Structure formats: structure tokens, C-alpha cells
Amino acid sequence: MLVSMAKVQVIGPKRYFYDVIGTLHQLGILHIEDVSKKLAVGEQNLRRMSMDEKTAQLRSNLENILIRVNGILTTIQPAQKPEGADQVKDMYYHEYWRDDTEELKNNVNQLIAELDEKTRDLANARSNLELELNSLERYQQIVQKIEPLARQIVALEGFETVAFLLESKYKSLLDLINKEMSQLTHDQFEIVSTDVDDETTAALAIFNKRYSTQVHQFLAGNVNEVRLPPDLAHEPFDVALAKISERRAELPKTLAKIKDELAEISKEWYLKLSAISEVLRDRTEELGVVPQFAQTDFTFVITGWLPVKQLKKTEKILHDRYGERIIIAQLPVDHHELEEAPIVFENPSWSKPFEVILKILQPPRYGTVDPTPFLAIFIPAFFGLIVGDVGYGLLIFFAGLFARMKFKGKQTIEAVGSIFMALGISAMVFGFLFGEAFGNIPKELGLLKHIEIGGVGIPFERVEGMMTLLYITIGLGLAHIMLGLILGVVNSMREKATKHASERAGQFLLLFATVVGLFIWLVLKSQFVGIGFATAVGIISVALIFYGAGFLGIMEIFGLVGNIFSYARIMALGLAGVILAEVANELAIDLKTSMPGIGIVVGGLIALLLHVINLVVGAFSPTIHSIRLNVLEFFNRFYEPGGKEYKPFKARR
């Protein structure tokens, strides 16, 4: 059901303006309507509300402080949410919320002045150390490989050593480098090389210092010279390696100390600053909505929507706090203004989870029928008809239950879990009617007992009764679409769209005439009366359709028929699933008999695999198609999108 909404106006002297905004923000009920656009049309006495310079400056200051607070929060974010975090945050939130905006600004500024600098320094030190650790690890890897090479080369007075790296796939370049070095140094050089890892080869070149410039020029343009950190650059490789190892042993201790310090700060400040961040966001939000209001010379005017049943409560709270100085008045709304009303769903627990499916569409327009209860009935019904298997239904039910329990508190996942539980139950119910549990296992085991209820044999075997199932699903589609058309007429009448109502009523009558005419002809065996009735009512319905939608409306009848046949997918998908399950079972039985001993294991594994595939496909595809039949075929007959989501002006706590 869609909740009845009231359009209200809150009016009062300007000196209470910010207090009233604060009260409404804390109350969290009013969906504010931006009146600034409507004022442009030209209301003589009303102007758009604007912030005075001081308040605008204050808001800008609060935004800057919020950025700094959020910066600190990012630095000191704990790995895990502390225990009892919500209660503690709640306490701090209310402590700081009590401050007026100016006080809040000064208090928070004072609080974060020292903390901001300290956390920034610690965070910088942490990231520098982490960076250094990473680069030292790389240097160590390289120098460790180069150092034995360096030992192979006798250090000579007047000779220089250079290390460089090559990608291993270009190792053959070393021959070219050898040739070039030979020319550059007149054979006064030596190069040794080794692989650092799978991708890199390190090489060491020793050459006469006299050719230093030419060699460096040549190497710089062709390979990556190993450049150690400045403090190690002039050390021999063995000394550099020792120093790198020493530093690598030291750094983690310093890093741990810094991390401990940050953890201490986080323990002490994280929740407090999180609460302050929420207070600051709420305060800036309060000030941010000011331009959506209107003013006269002495009064402010706030316009918005709230649920009718919340009106009295809001009136009482405003009256208790401000007496007669603030007026809240319910405004009369005409048919066009109702289109502006936001949508609030109010459904019982059995259908509430299905509201989540409507989130893939635009909300329904205010005043039209809420489709949620219909989704809660028809989606599980169609799903059950398609899957129709006690075993699969049970697994789907438990999957839904698991999702609900595992993600407790996450509304959307909980709702999806509940939907899957309903789908599972429906699949089990139809599974009993079809006598299926993981395919035809009950039949193979001789567990099925055929009974007859009202002339209908139970279990109804889908493979044998393929054509009957086809007629049942198309009949179901006809009934579903006729229900959609009745709802469509109701919606059109509520929206005072007479022509639309006429078109939908005509379509309904046409289907009704066909069904009743066929019934009279085929069941009551009166061909003349049947055809006569269908023709007479059919002419009236075509006239209604023509009046409502013209020639295109007549063309639409073919679409209507197509939509009804679309329900044949229920039978098609169901049959595909049941045949795949049967194939899995038959394979297992065949292998058991044809391969004595091992056959039962191989057959069992293949059957298990096919059942898993069938279950995954069986949970996914029927869900999509059940939703599709509702959202496309059914909704097209009545659903009026374009509603606005209810977004109450609400503080975070």
C-alpha cells in the first residue's frame, strides 16, 4: 500500500528559522519541496530564501573542518569496527550536537589543531618507511646478485665499476654491449652477468676510468644502470649490502612503533571524530537546504510532504517547542500537485521484501495501486510452476535462509534472502504436486502414489502432460493480464485519465468476451450463443479501445495476444529443467548397470554435477523470467511510473 501524504507549509518569524530547520532535521519526517523553482513563476510577496554572509562563511568553515576531520579519520581508521561503536558514537554525537554552530566550529577546530598535524606527520613517516622498505628489498635482491660478480673482478686502481640491469629476454644484447665496450675502451674492460630473477639479468662492467664519460653515455642510452641510494652510492657492493641488510632489520621496528602510535590515537579518537564528522555533515546539510525555502520580509516559509499519520506528531512537537509562533498548515492539493507527492511503501511482512524488486523501476506515481502484494503472490507462483521440485526448492529455501542470517542488518540482502525463501517454499509445494524431487527420483524409487482430487490426478507428471501444462500456463497468463487490466482501469480512473481507462476497459472486455464465448461454445455446447455473445461484447470493446487510443489501440490488441502467449515460457523452462534432471538420474542408473562396481560412483558424480548445474540455472533463470512476466507483461497493463522517492530531511542520528 502507498502511504497517504499531506502537503504542509511551516511558517514563522525569521528569527526562529535556523532553530526550526534544526528541529525538522532532527525529526526526520519532512520531505522538503524546493520552492525556489516555483517562485520563478512569479509570486509577488515571496522570495527565495538566501543565507546571510555570516552564515555562508560559517558553512564554508564547517565544510573545511569536515574535510580535515575526514582526512584524520582516513589516517587512523581501525582495521576492525570497535565493539559497541554505535552506542559510543551516539553519545559523542549528542554531546557535540548540543553546541550551537559557532561553538561547534571553535571546539572542533581546537580539538583537531594538534591532532591534525600529529597524525599527518605519523602518516607521512609511515608511508616513507613503507616505501623505503620496499625499495631496500629490491636493492637487496639486486646487490645480493651483483656482489659475487664484484668479487670475481679484481679491483684495480684507475678502474671504475658500473652495474646495470637488462630484461632477461634481451640478454643477447650483452654481446653487442661487449662489442661496443671493446671499441669504446680499447679492450680495457670486462663484463660479468647473472640472472636476478625470471625477468631480470644483472651485469657488472669494469673499465678504465679514462673512458668513463663515453661508457656512461653509452650505457645511459641503452640499459638501466643500478643507482643505489645516495648514501650507499660510493660504497663497495659488499659494504652496501651489509648496510641495506642492517637497515632492513631496523626499519620494521620503527614502522611498528609508528603504527602503534597511530593505533593508540585511533583507539582514543576514532569514534569521537566519526561522531563529529556526522555532526558536521548534518550541520552543513541543514544550512545547505536554505535556498530551497521561501521568505517574505519578516517570515520564512518551508514547504514539504509528510505521511498524513505523522502530521499530528509534527504539529505537537513544533507547538511544544515554539508555541503559537510557528504555524504548520496542511495545504489543499489538486490532482496535478499530487504528482509531486513522494512515495512511501507500507506493506505487511509477507510482501515487504518484494519492494526491493521495484527498485529496478521508477517508483509508481502517488495515488496509483501499489504492485508489491501482486509481486509477492505471482513471482513465487510462477517460479514454483517452473522449478516444481521438492529437492531444489529445499536447497533454494536454505540458500535464502543462509543469506538472511549471514547478512543480518543489510536490508537489501535480507530482502533478497526472504524472496528466495518464498521461492523455495513455492517450488516445494509445486514439487509435491508434480511428484518431483531432484527430477524423477520419487518415481524411480516407486514412492509416488497417484490420487485424484476433483477429477485432477496428483502428481501431475509434466513430461507426459506437456500440452495440458501449456494450456494451463497460457490460461494463467490470460488471468494475470486480465487482472492487470482491471488494475489499469482503477489507476486510470484515479488519475482521471478517461481515455486511458476506456482503452484498458475495452481490452479487458475483449478478453472476457473471448473466454466466456469459448466457454458457452465448447462447454455449454451452444455455438450460436457463444459466437453471438463474443461478437456483441467484442464490438463494444473495440469501440472502447478505439475511443481510448484510436487506430494504434486496435493494433495493440495483437501485442496483448502476444503477451498472453509469452506465459508459455513457464511451461517451457519448467520442462527443460525437469528433463535435464531426469537425464542426470537416467545417466547414473545406466552407468550403474553398464559398469558394475565403479559405475555407481561415476554415475553418481555425473548426476551430482548435472543436478548442481540444473539447480544454479534453475535458481537463476526462473527468477529472471518470473520477474520479467510481472514487470513487463503484467505491469504494462497498469503500472504508472514517475513517482518520487521519499527522502526525508533527516539527521544521521
Place this chain on the structure above:
Amino acid sequence: MELAAWKAISASAAIFMSALATSFAQARIGAAGAGAIAEKPEVAGMIIALEALPELMVVLGFVIAAMILTTLK
């Protein structure tokens, strides 16, 4: 040719053509969907749903094939 042979050929044609149509549609939707998800990851749910829709063609093809095999005498 005997009826049994015609039934087998017709059933396989029903599956073959509908499977070809489904794979063609799913390939097009998949390619466009991958591009759309790269640009707007929030549309992933909708794309997965759209990707599943054409499979109805092969399912109906399968049913037609089953009807040919079981109902034609």
C-alpha cells in the same frame, strides 16, 4: 524416408536454429553489456538479466523438439 527419421531431423533443426539465434543474441548483448559495465558498473545487475532473456528461444526450441518427438504419431 520414414517418419522416425523426419522427426529426428525436425527436432534437431528446432534445437539447432533456436540455439543459433540465442547464441547470436547473447553474444551481441554480452559485448554491449561488457562495455556498459566498464563505463557504469552499477548496471551490472540489469545486464545479467538482459543476458539471460534470449535463452528463452533455445528453451522454446527444445520444447518444440520434445513435442515433435513425443506427440507426432
